[in-house]
Every structure is written in C-alpha cells, then in structure tokens.
Amino acid sequence: MTLQVTDLRVYYRTLAGDVRALDGVTFDLADGEIMGLAGESGCGKSTLGNSLVRIDGRMKYVAGTVRLDGLELPIADMDRMDEFRFKDISIIPQYAMSALNPTRKIGRMVADLLESRGVRFGEMRTELERRLLLVGLTEAVLDRYPIELSGGMKQRMVMVLSTLLNPSLLIADEITSALDVTSQRAVAETLVEFRARGFVKGMIVITHDVSILYQVADTLTIMYAGKLAEKAPTSVIMQKALHPYTDLLISSLPEVGVRFDERRLSGIPGTPPSLLNPPPGCRFRDRCPLAFEKCAEEPPFVEVAPDHSVACWKVA
Amino acid sequence: MLQLDGVSKVYRVGAFGGTGLTAVRDVSFTVRAGEVVSLIGESGSGKSTIGKMILRLIGVTSGSITFDGTDIARLDGDSLRAYYRSVQGVFQDPFSSYNPVFKVDHIFDLLRGTYFRDAGDADWRRKVEESLESVMLDPAQILHKYPHQLSGGQLQRLLVARALLLDTRFLVADEIISMLDASTRIDVLNLLGDLKGRGLGILFITHDLSLGNYISEKTVILSRGRIVEMGATGRVYGNPLHPYTRALMGSVPQLHRKWSEVEADLAAKGANVAGRCIYHAQHGTDGGPVAPDGVATGLVEAEADHFVGCFRPYLEGAC
Numbered sequence: 001m002t003l004q005v006t007d008l009r010v011y012y013r014t015l016a017g018d019v020r021a022l023d024g025v026t027f028d029l030a031d032g033e034i035m036g037l038a039g040e041s042g043c044g045k046s047t048l049g050n051s052l053v054r055i056d057g058r059m060k061y062v063a064g065t066v067r068l069d070g071l072e073l074p075i076a077d078m079d080r081m082d083e084f085r086f087k088d089i090s091i092i093p094q095y096a097m098s099a100l101n102p103t104r105k106i107g108r109m110v111a112d113l114l115e116s117r118g119v120r121f122g123e124m125r126t127e128l129e130r131r132l133l134l135v136g137l138t139e140a141v142l143d144r145y146p147i148e149l150s151g152g153m154k155q156r157m158v159m160v161l162s163t164l165l166n167p168s169l170l171i172a173d174e175i176t177s178a179l180d181v182t183s184q185r186a187v188a189e190t191l192v193e194f195r196a197r198g199f200v201k202g203m204i205v206i207t208h209d210v211s212i213l214y215q216v217a218d219t220l221t222i223m224y225a226g227k228l229a230e231k232a233p234t235s236v237i238m239q240k241a242l243h244p245y246t247d248l249l250i251s252s253l254p255e256v257g258v259r260f261d262e263r264r265l266s267g268i269p270g271t272p273p274s275l276l277n278p279p280p281g282c283r284f285r286d287r288c289p290l291a292f293e294k295c296a297e298e299p300p301f302v303e304v305a306p307d308h309s310v311a312c313w314k315v316a
Numbered sequence: 317m318l319q320l321d322g323v324s325k326v327y328r329v330g331a332f333g334g335t336g337l338t339a340v341r342d343v344s345f346t347v348r349a350g351e352v353v354s355l356i357g358e359s360g361s362g363k364s365t366i367g368k369m370i371l372r373l374i375g376v377t378s379g380s381i382t383f384d385g386t387d388i389a390r391l392d393g394d395s396l397r398a399y400y401r402s403v404q405g406v407f408q409d410p411f412s413s414y415n416p417v418f419k420v421d422h423i424f425d426l427l428r429g430t431y432f433r434d435a436g437d438a439d440w441r442r443k444v445e446e447s448l449e450s451v452m453l454d455p456a457q458i459l460h461k462y463p464h465q466l467s468g469g470q471l472q473r474l475l476v477a478r479a480l481l482l483d484t485r486f487l488v489a490d491e492i493i494s495m496l497d498a499s500t501r502i503d504v505l506n507l508l509g510d511l512k513g514r515g516l517g518i519l520f521i522t523h524d525l526s527l528g529n530y531i532s533e534k535t536v537i538l539s540r541g542r543i544v545e546m547g548a549t550g551r552v553y554g555n556p557l558h559p560y561t562r563a564l565m566g567s568v569p570q571l572h573r574k575w576s577e578v579e580a581d582l583a584a585k586g587a588n589v590a591g592r593c594i595y596h597a598q599h600g601t602d603g604g605p606v607a608p609d610g611v612a613t614g615l616v617e618a619e620a621d622h623f624v625g626c627f628r629p630y631l632e633g634a635c
Binding site for chain 2: 040041151180181182184185188189208209210211212214215238248249250252253254255256257258259260261264265266267268271
C-alpha cells in the first residue's frame with residue numbers, strides 16, 4: 001500500500017470563518033496506481049493535493065492521518081515535512097510550467113533545486129539527460145531560458161524535474177489544462193511511461209477533464225464540495241457510475257459524435273453549496289434528482305463492491 | 317451573411333516593427349444566418365485574430381470581410397455603431413470581462429448610454445429582464461450582484477444576454493466555454509444552439525474538437541494561419557483528409573475510446589490518402605498561389621461540401 005489517507009480535514013482560515021475545503025476524506029492508493037481526481041472548481045481537489053505536501057499559513061490542519069509506505073507523514077508540521085518533499089512525495093502544482101524562474105537557465109535552476117535538497121547536480125546529470133531524452137527533450141534545454149521553450153516542453157521539463165529523485169508519490173495538478181491537444185496527449189502519456197519505468201510508485205492526477213483521466217488513470221475519484229463522492233476503477237465509473245453526481249457529470253460531457261440537433265445534453269442545475277457554512281447532510285442534496293428524507297443525514301463513504309466506494313444513501 | 321474573402325493579417329514584430337509575422341493567410345469562408353461555424357485550431361493558429369478582425373478590433377492586412385454585402389473596413393461613426401448593433405463578441409474569460417468594482421448591471425448601463433439613450437427606466441428594465449430570461453437566468457437572482465457573487469457560467473450567459481440586447485444577428489464566441497466547469501459548460505453550449513434556432517449566425521472559436529462537433533454545422537480547421545480543411549461538420553469529422561486534422565483528432569481525449577483505438581481507426585480510414593497530397597493531385601504541380609514557405613494556400617473540393625488544402629508541411633517529401 002503506497003498511500004493511506006484517513007479522515008483528512010483541512011480548512012482555510014478566512015475573516016468570515018473556516019472554509020471547509022477538505023472535510024473528511026478517506027482513501028487508499030495502491031502500489032503502481034494512477035488515481036484520477038476530478039470535480040468542479042472549488043470542490044477541494046487541489047486542496048487535497050496540496051495538503052499531502054505542504055499545509056501553508058492560510059490552511060489549517062484539523063484532523064486525519066496520512067501514511068506513505070507505512071510511515072505516518074507529519075503533514076501538519078511544515079518543517080518536518082521538508083525531509084519528505086521532493087524525495088518521497090513530489091507535486092507538480094497548477095501552473096508550475098509558468099512559474100519557472102525567467103532569469104535563470106533551466107540547468108542552473110535544476111542544480112539549485114537539487115543542491116537545496118543535499119543532492120549533487122553532477123551525480124544526477126547523466127540520469128537527468130537520460131530522462132530528458134525519454135520525454136523528447138535534449139540536454140540543450142538545460143542551457144536555455146524558460147521563455148525559449150514551448151508550453152508542452154516546459155511541462156515535460158517540470159515533470160522530469162519533479163520525479164528525478166524517484167518519489168513514492170507524485171501529485172500532478174492540472175498539468176494538461178493550458179496545453180494544446182497534441183501536447184496534452186504527450187504529457188499524459190509521459191505520466192504512464194514514468195510509472196512503467198518505476199520513476200514513481202503511485203500518482204494522483206488532478207484535473208477537471210474526465211476524458212484525459214479515462215485515457216491514463218486506473219481509478220477515478222470524484223469529489224464534490226469538500227468530500228469524496230465516488231471512487232472506482234475507471235472503466236467501472238464510465239459504464240456504471242453509482243453516485244448521481246458522477247452520473248450527471250459524465251453524461252453532461254459532449255463527446256465526439258454527439259450532435260446538438262440529434263441529442264441535446266443537459267448540465268446539472270444549481271451550484272455547489274458554500275463551504276463556509278456547509279449545510280448538514282449530503283452536500284449534493286439540493287441538486288440531486290434522487291434526494292429523499294434520509295439525505296438530511298450525511299451519507300458515509302462506503303465500499304459497495306470490491307474497490308468501488310460511494311457516498312450516497314440510495315446506493316449504500 | 318458574413319463573408320471572409322482572402323483575408324490575411326501580418327503583425328509587425330521586432331524592436332522597430334521591421335519584421336512581419338503572418339498570423340492569418342488567405343482565409344476565405346462564409347457564415348450564413350442560423351448557422352454555427354466552428355473555427356478550430358491550436359494556440360497560435362490565428363483563430364482569435366480572425367475573430368478580432370470580424371469585430372474590427374484590429375484591421376485586416378489584405379482581403380476583405382463583408383457583412384450583408386458591405387465591406388466592414390469602410391465603416392465609421394454611425395455606420396460602425398450600426399454594425400456593432402448587429403455583430404457582437406463574447407470572450408474566453410468571463411471574470412475579466414467585468415469590472416469587479418461595479419455590480420454586473422454596469423455592463424447593461426454602458427450599453428444603454430451608447431445605444432438606448434431614449435429608453436425609459438421601466439422600458440429598459442423590462443428589456444434587460446427579457447434578455448436575461450432568454451439566456452435562462454432569473455433576473456431576481458442575478459441583477460444587483462457583484463461579479464464575484466456569480467458563477468462563471470452565469471457571468472458568461474450574462475455576457476451573451478448583453479449581446480442579445482442589441483439586434484444581434486451575428487455573434488463571435490471566442491473560447492467562451494473553456495473556462496467553465498463541466499456541469500455548466502453544456503448549458504452555455506445549448507444556449508448557442510438555441511440562438512442558432514432563432515436565426516443568429518455564430519462563429520464558434522475553440523480548440524476543443526468535441527465541443528465544435530456538438531454544436532456546429534460547418535467546421536473550419538486552421539493551422540499556422542491557413543485553412544487546411546473545411547466543410548460540413550459530419551464530413552470533416554467522419555472523413556478527415558488532411559494529415560493535420562487527423563493528428564488533431566487522434567490527440568483529442570475521448571470519453572469511451574482510448575487514444576490507441578482512435579489512432580487505429582484513423583489509420584484505417586486514412587489508408588487510401590496516405591502519402592498523397594489531395595490538393596496537388598487535383599490541381600497539378602503548379603496549381604494556385606503559393607506562400608513564401610512553399611505551401612499552396614488554396615483549397616480544393618475533395619468531395620461535396622468538403623474542402624482540403626495542400627498537405628505540406630505535414631507530408632514527408634514534396635507534393
């Protein structure tokens with residue numbers, strides 16, 4: 001078992017009170033699993049990714065444990081997490097490719113980063129060049145400035161960099177969002193390649209684009225308003241989603257081949273509840289076509305079939 | 317209703333604007349009333365430049381854009397204002413289209429100041445409410461709020477409502493879906509479909525092929541500023557001929573088919589045209605105008621209502 005997250009709660013402090021962005025999340029990530037994490041903006045998917053790596057001043061750790069390879073991570077402790085970051089658990093934050101220092105050559109930046117972690121750049125150089133070739137870059141990029149690289153090249157560079165020390169867990173947050181479809185495909189396939197070569201053991205791929213996840217992820221986890229709605233193998237979710245939110249979400253996506261004149265798709269009416277003072281009970285209740293009295297109580301996230309967990313009273 | 321005829325755009329780049337960058341090269345197509353045309357291309361293909369030229373935000377370098385038979389480059393003053401009464405645009409980021417200091421009503425007030433000086437208060441309120449209802453928004457929930465209190469989908473529909481307040485007959489929708497969440501984007505897309513039913517012509521600019529396929533009658537595929545393939549949506553998607561279109565289709569992530577399956581399917585379909593430039597096969601080797609990089613800029617009709625351009629530089633070897 002690579003990663004075990006149990007009842008993780010992380011809130012954002014605001015003047016108006018705590019925003020419960022991550023409110024009791026429990027899941028396991030198996031060895032070699034690529035887990036896709038999807039949901040609407042503001043559902044807490046990025047907060048989940050960030051919490052596993054770095055809980056900063058705006059965030060407040062409330063409860064929960066995270067175990068990586070059997071060892072409990074001190075996620076609430078900024079300083080003690082330092083020895084795990086980049087070495088055991090690595091993140092590609094959203095917009096990472098736009099955050100490369102524009103005044104430094106890429107090679108220099110890589111050297112700085114490695115040396116800040118106590119790793120000699122010289123020792124890693126051969127491995128670095130080997131991995132750059134693997135993703136279709138040459139060592140010449142190390143002598144370039146970020147502005148000289150295209151979006152797809154920068155994203156692949158960031159991917160190589162963040163997995164250079166073979167972390168157990170890689171969290172990839174919206175790494176395909178700002179790219180053209182051809183670069184999207186290259187980046188997504190690189191993720192699968194990295195796993196096959198054992199550069200990383202497990203991955204959490206966060207995106208709002210379910211169709212990308214269908215291409216690369218083994219399992220899909222759907223989040224809604226700070227909680228997990230459903231987790232199951234990708235093919236199961238695509239064919240037989242159990243949570244009404246998952247079902248509506250997937251059926252609202254236009255596919256190649258579906259035409260407006262022939263089959264009109266519909267969205268999900270309503271908006272997610274505010275997480276400042278979320279209503280009790282199931283948070284999807286107000287938008288759910290299946291809601292009934294029982295939904296005033298909070299549904300537990302339970303396993304209804306092997307590897308298939310759902311938080312819904314109608315199913316459980 | 318709207319016709320582009322050999323439109324090109326050269327941007328001046330470099331320290332003193334000494335060098336030219338051709339963003340759009342010899343583009344011609346038409347949009348009829350009640351028709352959605354999707355303009356598909358990757359970043360840098362010139363698709364937004366075309367939208368901006370239609371909205372007269374930038375000028376054309378050569379060629380002409382005509383709306384109902386009038387060349388829009390000649391419009392000024394009153395005639396330009398009349399043009400904007402019929403032609404409007406909505407853009408990608410709904411959050412930056414609003415001034416966060418003002419309530420959302422502000423965008424309607426601005427419009428009133430320019431176009432509806434004579435309208436009385438009650439009249440105006442009724443007009444605004446009607447247009448909100450036509451985009452399926454509840455005026456009571458939307459008006460008098462600040463932009464941050466509304467969702468992206470609501471803001472985007474509000475911008476469409478603003479465009480509809482005028483006698484809009486043509487809408488340029490530039491990536492209006494891209495920033496929205498899955499559960500709301502389909503509502504905005506359906507709205508475009510309904511507008512088309514009311515006789516509007518819509519130019520739907522996007523990089524997402526599945527969205528273009530869902531909504532449009534006609535598809536124009538752009539690559540590096542020129543049209544590589546164009547025609548009825550069913551034909552372009554059902555039988556993509558140009559290597560670039562095929563590569564694009566092969567990379568689109570689909571919901572129920574893996575990339576490898578799509579690729580095998582496309583390879584089977586494309587076997588008969590592989591390695592052969594359809595343009596030069598029909599036109600002979602010296603056919604039509606040629607751009608400085610050796611690519612012929614014209615199109616040939618490969619089948620009924622399905623046009624394709626020269627395969628260079630996506631083909632190995634010469635045409």
